[in-house]
Amino acid sequence: MLSERLYQSIELMERYSIELAIDLLHRLDVIDRLGEWRSADELCHVLSFQPRFSFALGWILERLVETGCMEARTDGDTHFYHMRHAPWQPELERLRAVGLNIDPANAATLDLLDHAASLYPAVARGEQSGDHSLFGPQGILLWLNYFHNDNLTYAVNNWVSAMLAADRLSTRPRLRILELGAGAGSASKILVRWFDERGLLPQIERYLITEPNAFFRRRGQRDLAKQYPDLALEWGALDVNLPWDAQGVALGEFNLVYAVNVLHISKDLLFSLNQARSALTGNGWLVIGECLRPYVNQPIYPELMFQILESFTDVQTDSEIRPNPGFLTADHWRRAFTRAGFERVEVAPDIDSIREIYPHFFTGAICGQNTAASK
Ligand SMILES: C[S@@+](CC[C@H](N)C(=O)[O-])C[C@H]1O[C@@H](n2cnc3c(N)ncnc32)[C@H](O)[C@@H]1O
Incomplete structure (x- = not known):
């Protein structure tokens, strides 16, 4: 990889x-x-x-x-x-x-970079909204191609996350998984594929894949249901910014809450992290894949595609855990998870060492365990 x-x-x-x-x-x-x-x-x-x-x-x-x-x-x-x-x-x-x-x-990446850049003048002048333009008919196709496992520079996010999730949960006899912001399912597909390769699929009792956008959700559902007809897959819509239990997510239900490239768009990061912790069983894990900024203020190429989206920039900031909208450093995520009450917080791979040798590696997964009383 x-x-x-x-x-x-x-x-x-x-x-x-x-x-x-x-x-x-x-x-x-x-x-x-x-x-x-x-x-x-x-x-x-x-x-x-x-x-x-x-x-x-x-x-x-x-x-x-x-x-x-x-x-x-x-x-x-x-x-x-x-x-x-x-x-x-x-x-x-x-x-x-x-x-x-x-x-x-x-x-896929070059096309989305070009398309996003072409929108900058109109977005700057307030003639177009970034969200509206990027999710327009042309944008949506480019978006689907970008968040695809054939796109190596994106797929790496899905792989590091799936590997960390499998490492943390492989010894559990039964697994109930909740995925957030699954889009058209690129992360779900790699998670299922990796769990399959590790012989973990029979342990999956329930895998609830959520995505608020019905168009993306249906695409993911179509592909996965066909490929894994015997897997206990369910689909739903969940907005990470609203109380999760009011959206059909039972408290203390899941062993794994999983999200790849989603939580950086949460309006109130601590709220969403706390919601994730409430959805977990007493020893359950939150595992998220995120594009990581190696050093504070370091500009990185994926930002060009997303920073004109209102949903990317209109978030609550916090000097300790989220000094800027968008992508955070590994340190910010560690602090955010810890402040939300997670324990055994780790980032993989070892971004802090990697950046010393190669400061353009932007991919990592963060995990933290809910150690509150077991259900
Ligand atoms: C960067 S994409 C990642 C998609 C998918 N995880 C993947 O890796 O292919 C972010 C996803 O989060 C979803 N999203 C946006 N706002 C959200 C919200 N408030 N709650 C949950 N998901 C949201 C988007 O619809 C989009 O599918």
Whole structure:
């Protein structure tokens, strides 16, 4: 799984997103405003952009800092930017060809990056909403291709999570699983496949797969029900932001609560983590896959695709566990799980060591056990 092809694909996506950031700096007319020191908020104001676009603009500016063309300084909590010299002409076509040569399945990520970037000017000016545009007819197909196990750079999220879940639960005689935000089922498919390979499928007594979007849910249901007709699969809709017991999730019912790339969009992270803990049996596990930011404030390529979504940015922040919307560091997740009362909290693989050698590995799974009285 952690192959040369994956490494090269990640490096390519990082570079491609930097080239898109340069391109956007021109298309948003930001480049001419950076002769003097400016913050992202100030730029949004002078360019009459939506104030909420400041988060995405900050990401673009940070990517330019990595090129050496932009200088940054910090005053209190505010970052200011200043252009040192003009950036090079982006080479998107050449890089796309390189990416497809590494792996033709990289088209899914390149297409979604391009599509998201094409929406930035209209979203900045408030002419379109990010959610509406990304989930429009064109966006939805790109979305399905991206969150697919043929897409190696995404599938790795599903693999690390499934492996951690199996490690934590393999000795249980009976398993009741609740999955959140299952989308079209890419994480569910890998979980079932990995449990199958480990001989754990007969232990599954109940697997409730939830997803609020009916279109995604039906796609996942269609594929999985056909492939595993004998498995005790159930489907439902669950919104992680609303009380779970009022949505048909019994307290203390599940040995595993599972979610891949979902909980970072929870409006109130502690609320959702507490709901997950309440849904678990006394020794049950919450296992989540998340895109992890190796270092605080480090911009990472997947953000380009998601940071124009209101659902991604409109969340409650907290200096200790969630200083920014979107992707968090392993430390933030450890603290959040611990504050929500989970024990034996761990992140796998060992992101803290990996980032010292390779700071562009963005994938991890976090687990924590509910040690409250058993049902
Ligand atoms: C990034 S996708 C991940 C999909 C799936 N886990 C996978 O890996 O293929 C996030 C999913 O969370 C769902 N979602 C969005 N808001 C949610 C909410 N408030 N509660 C539960 N799920 C939500 C979305 O519909 C989407 O399917």
